[in-house]
Every structure is written in C-alpha cells, then in structure tokens.
Amino acid sequence: MLVVFSDLDGTLLDAEGYDFGPAAPALEALARRGIPIVLVSSKTRREIEYWRRRLSNGHPFVVENGGAIYVPEGYFPFALERAVRRDGYEVLELGRPHAELVRALDEAARETRTPVLAFHRMTIGEIRRRTRLPPALARLARQREYDEPFQLPARAPADPLLRALERRGLRWTRGGGFYHVTGHGGKAPAVEILVSAYRRACGRIRTIGLGDAWNDLEYLRLMDIPIVVAGPAAHSMRSALPRARLTEPPGPAGWSRGVLEALASHGPSEVVP
Ligand SMILES: [Mg+2]
Known part of the structure; x- marks a missing residue:
C-alpha cells in the first residue's frame, strides 16, 4: 500500500x-x-x-x-x-502552547534588539499582504496553537535572535517566507x-x-x-x-x-x- x-x-x-x-x-x-x-x-x-x-x-x-x-x-x-x-x-x-512561544519570542527580540514582526501582532490586512491569503483564510491562519510565524526586516541579522530562541529550549524553522518558532521537533x-x-x-x-x-x-x-x-x-x-x-x-x-x-x-x- x-x-x-x-x-x-x-x-x-x-x-x-x-x-x-x-x-x-x-x-x-x-x-x-x-x-x-x-x-x-x-x-x-x-x-x-x-x-x-x-x-x-x-x-x-x-x-x-x-x-x-x-x-x-x-x-x-x-x-x-x-x-x-x-x-x-x-x-x-x-x-508547546502558542502563548508560551509568543512570550519567548518577545523576550528574545528584546534581549537581542531584533525588530521582529510577529504573526499574532499583524492585522488581517498585514497578513493578507504578506501571505496573499484571501481575508477568510487569513483569519483561519491566525488561529494558532503550536507555532508562531515571524518575519525580520531585510537588513536585520537573524542569528542572534535564533540563538536566543534556542537558549530558551525552543526550535525554529523556515518555510513559505516566514521563520517559525515552535517547541517541538x-x-x-x-x-x-x-x-x-x-x-x-x-x-x-x-x-x-x-x-x-x-x-x-x-x-x-x-x-x-x-x-x-x-x-x-x-x-x-x-x-x-x-x-x-x-x-x-x-x-x-x-x-x-x-x-x-x-x-x-x-x-x-x-x-x-
Ligand atoms: Mg511549503
């Protein structure tokens, strides 16, 4: 099969x-x-x-x-x-729960002075612009449980932020134009x-x-x-x-x-x- x-x-x-x-x-x-x-x-x-x-x-x-x-x-x-x-x-x-990921991403951004554009802070309009999703799907995309997507401005170095996430026991990955922070493998x-x-x-x-x-x-x-x-x-x-x-x-x-x-x-x- x-x-x-x-x-x-x-x-x-x-x-x-x-x-x-x-x-x-x-x-x-x-x-x-x-x-x-x-x-x-x-x-x-x-x-x-x-x-x-x-x-x-x-x-x-x-x-x-x-x-x-x-x-x-x-x-x-x-x-x-x-x-x-x-x-x-x-x-x-x-x-791991989404709220925990969001908290850790905020802390890591402050600690490394990285201007993170986190998904949960984007308006539906911004999500639409950045993902080209139609409005109804952009709303469904925001109902996150285990993964927080984020973007960085083109010139911002990603490494310090990603290392700060790793120090918190979190993982990150990249796909579809976004970084993602997760607590799983x-x-x-x-x-x-x-x-x-x-x-x-x-x-x-x-x-x-x-x-x-x-x-x-x-x-x-x-x-x-x-x-x-x-x-x-x-x-x-x-x-x-x-x-x-x-x-x-x-x-x-x-x-x-x-x-x-x-x-x-x-x-x-x-x-x-
Ligand atoms: Mg893909």
Whole structure:
C-alpha cells in the first residue's frame, strides 16, 4: 500500500495564488487507486480543514509544522497512544502552547534588539499582504496553537535572535517566507508516528513525500520516495538529501508530475486493501 505525505504551501498549493488545479491529474490518479494523502503543513487546523474539504480529503493531517496530529475518529482500527478525543478527531499534541512561544519570542527580540514582526501582532490586512491569503483564510491562519510565524526586516541579522530562541529550549524553522518558532521537533516526529500507525493498520506500506522548503527536509528523510518540488530551496535541499527526486515546474504542476512519476515507477498494482 502507498501513502502520500504532502506539504501544502509551495508544494500542493501554488505559492502565490493557493491554487491546486494543476495537480488534478495526480490527485485523480491517487483517488482512483484509493491512495491516502496526509497533509503535513505549517498551516493551522482550521486552514487545513478548509483545504481538506476542498480536496475531499478524509485522512489524518499534521498541523503547524508538527505541533499536533489530527486523526479522524475510527480511522485506524486502534486508538492512537496518548491522543485525546476532540471534535471527532483523535488529537495527539506534540507542541508547546502558542502563548508560551509568543512570550519567548518577545523576550528574545528584546534581549537581542531584533525588530521582529510577529504573526499574532499583524492585522488581517498585514497578513493578507504578506501571505496573499484571501481575508477568510487569513483569519483561519491566525488561529494558532503550536507555532508562531515571524518575519525580520531585510537588513536585520537573524542569528542572534535564533540563538536566543534556542537558549530558551525552543526550535525554529523556515518555510513559505516566514521563520517559525515552535517547541517541538518539526514535521518529522509527527510523520513518523503516522507512518507507524499506517504500518500497524495496513502492514507493509511505501511512502511518497513531497515538500519545497527546509521545514520539510527532516520528514522527507523518512520517506521511501522523497520528492522536492522546485522552488528557491530546492537545490540546497537536494544536496542535503541526494536521493530525493526534484520536480519541475514549481507548485502543484510539479507536484502532479512528481506523484505520477513515482506511481509509474512503483507499478500500477498497488491499491489500498
Ligand atoms: Mg511549503
């Protein structure tokens, strides 16, 4: 059985217009074969729920760069260890609370005199300008639980601030034009838990993973077929993970091509039991 893990921004969704239309050929091929797509994103639960509805996707998902795993109740024939039931999901929280991250980011900014533009202080208008999200989605993007995105002015050195965050036991990553501060280990630990759950439920599985930015790299290392979708970070990511396939063009068209090539190399016989 195959399982596809995928980032959203700049990968399945166009980095500018948030469109997945060009991914249709691969989305249809996956749907025909009943192959699950697990969304693994820096987006919030509410945003990912929106995209799952648009994609008619009923599979588990990972929010806020690995902050929590959401599994629809009853999806696996066993309960996910340490998960709590909430709103029809089993939720496994891996991240630290957003309020704590915001406090630490403020302290680190003061300590290092770095002019940080934190996401929670941006107005909906500013979020729209900086992310090009439509207003309704910008509101969903603000409902953060485990990850605070921020930007720095072009000339501000990032290093002192990032070191100050690390001294507080926090982690940071970059993706989609933002830095992110989190209290958890990124997307990879969350993906690892889901891969084991699929193995336990389905036996042998093969995994295809797609991403376009540094916050995807560690989770792509866990994939049988890692695919880097073209973008500013693609070549350096490929050097860091030489067995990754690189697809052109960027965004959903590259996503589609990468998935179709992986399916072709994998053979047509594999379907969900
Ligand atoms: Mg991305």
